[in-house]
Amino acid sequence: MRWLSKTIIIYGIDFTNTDYVISLHLQEVVWMSRRFAMGFVLALFLMTHSLFFSFPLVCGDLGRFTFTDATFYLLKLIFGTISRPYEGNYRAELLDSGCPITLTVFGDLMYSRELMNAGDLYSNVDKSLFQSEIVFANLEFPIDTQSPESAFPRFNGSAEYFDEVVAPLGIRVMNIANNHSLDRSIEGLRSTYSFLSNHGIHCVGFGENRRFSIIQVDEAEIAVSGFTFGTNGATINSESVLNVADLNTIDDAETPLSVIIPIVEFMSEEASVVVLSLHWGLEFENKPTEIQVEIARKLCDEGVDLIIGHHPHVLQPLEVYENNRGTTSLIIYSMGNWISSMKSKDCRTTASLKIELLKDGSVCGIKVFPYRFDLSKMQLVPLSNLSLIPESFAYYSATTPCCFH
Numbered sequence: 001m002r003w004l005s006k007t008i009i010i011y012g013i014d015f016t017n018t019d020y021v022i023s024l025h026l027q028e029v030v031w032m033s034r035r036f037a038m039g040f041v042l043a044l045f046l047m048t049h050s051l052f053f054s055f056p057l058v059c060g061d062l063g064r065f066t067f068t069d070a071t072f073y074l075l076k077l078i079f080g081t082i083s084r085p086y087e088g089n090y091r092a093e094l095l096d097s098g099c100p101i102t103l104t105v106f107g108d109l110m111y112s113r114e115l116m117n118a119g120d121l122y123s124n125v126d127k128s129l130f131q132s133e134i135v136f137a138n139l140e141f142p143i144d145t146q147s148p149e150s151a152f153p154r155f156n157g158s159a160e161y162f163d164e165v166v167a168p169l170g171i172r173v174m175n176i177a178n179n180h181s182l183d184r185s186i187e188g189l190r191s192t193y194s195f196l197s198n199h200g201i202h203c204v205g206f207g208e209n210r211r212f213s214i215i216q217v218d219e220a221e222i223a224v225s226g227f228t229f230g231t232n233g234a235t236i237n238s239e240s241v242l243n244v245a246d247l248n249t250i251d252d253a254e255t256p257l258s259v260i261i262p263i264v265e266f267m268s269e270e271a272s273v274v275v276l277s278l279h280w281g282l283e284f285e286n287k288p289t290e291i292q293v294e295i296a297r298k299l300c301d302e303g304v305d306l307i308i309g310h311h312p313h314v315l316q317p318l319e320v321y322e323n324n325r326g327t328t329s330l331i332i333y334s335m336g337n338w339i340s341s342m343k344s345k346d347c348r349t350t351a352s353l354k355i356e357l358l359k360d361g362s363v364c365g366i367k368v369f370p371y372r373f374d375l376s377k378m379q380l381v382p383l384s385n386l387s388l389i390p391e392s393f394a395y396y397s398a399t400t401p402c403c404f405h
Contacts, residue, residue, distance in 0.1 A: 060282040063233030076284040084287040088319035090392035099356035099364040106137035107335030114341040118378035130170040144188035154183040175226035175277040177205020182234035223271035228279040247280035268303040273361040288333040300329035305361030327362040348373040368396040
């Protein structure tokens, strides 16, 4: 080592000793390899355990992430979307005419810098989706116009991003209760509410004194509310009027139900149709948990006609549920991402639903429009391979002969 002519000693280590330096590097490589191997074995153990025995108990809430949560999340990042056991009815012979209320439902509207200046993102999307009485979506980022744009993990959109990515959808009702609601603190959430309100959009999940909004459609009154399982650990001010319930509980369903059911009762008193937006579930999983199913069905029995789920970033099944009120409710466990440039194909496989309701809230029509976001074109394009979406979505696909159900 002629280039190292002087003795260099750092923390007592003589770096003029080339054998020692090589040995040090080898030890570091061995240590890193062992650490990776241990993590990999642990992930394999959890995967094997979950596939052949039972899924580990995880809540999916960054505000109370456990070691098991972190490891299971890592497993999904390494191996991709996973599937849980789930059984639910989706086949129903619904009315095909005389349904006075139409809703279009989109999933998560994500913030991605790549979407700016991408051109017409929706040129291939069926234009009838933008023309329903109610067009709904979940806004997965705040719009604090006093702060610069920012991406994951603390999002913030801009007026320009809204104009290019969100406005063309013709959204009339927007859920803003989700785990990113407080990415820009409560002031950022207030800014979001004001911004959307100024653009003629009803915000749900935040800002309503009664925790829900009433929307008039012809002669029908529709009550809409939104809830989130958490806010990624951000402190929730009791006066913030942000709708939060422990929807990702691993204990029992009564905890979130005790929060939501009293509000559903008030909604039922003031409207003939009750719609709930639930930000819940586990990311990168294509089936709901058992507790989610229990919560959803109980809410429908108590008065909810339509549940719109989101958060997992992938599609999860829809369920046509005959509630104990004698009407038909629709449960969509997850709408996935509507617009996102995430690399995973599952996270870019999406669909929009056009739903028809009677004035008593009964579902009388479902039509699914499947799409995928093409990264090379930076556009949503129709999805022809229906095996890539849940079977329940494919059954109601607008491209199948059996629709409109």
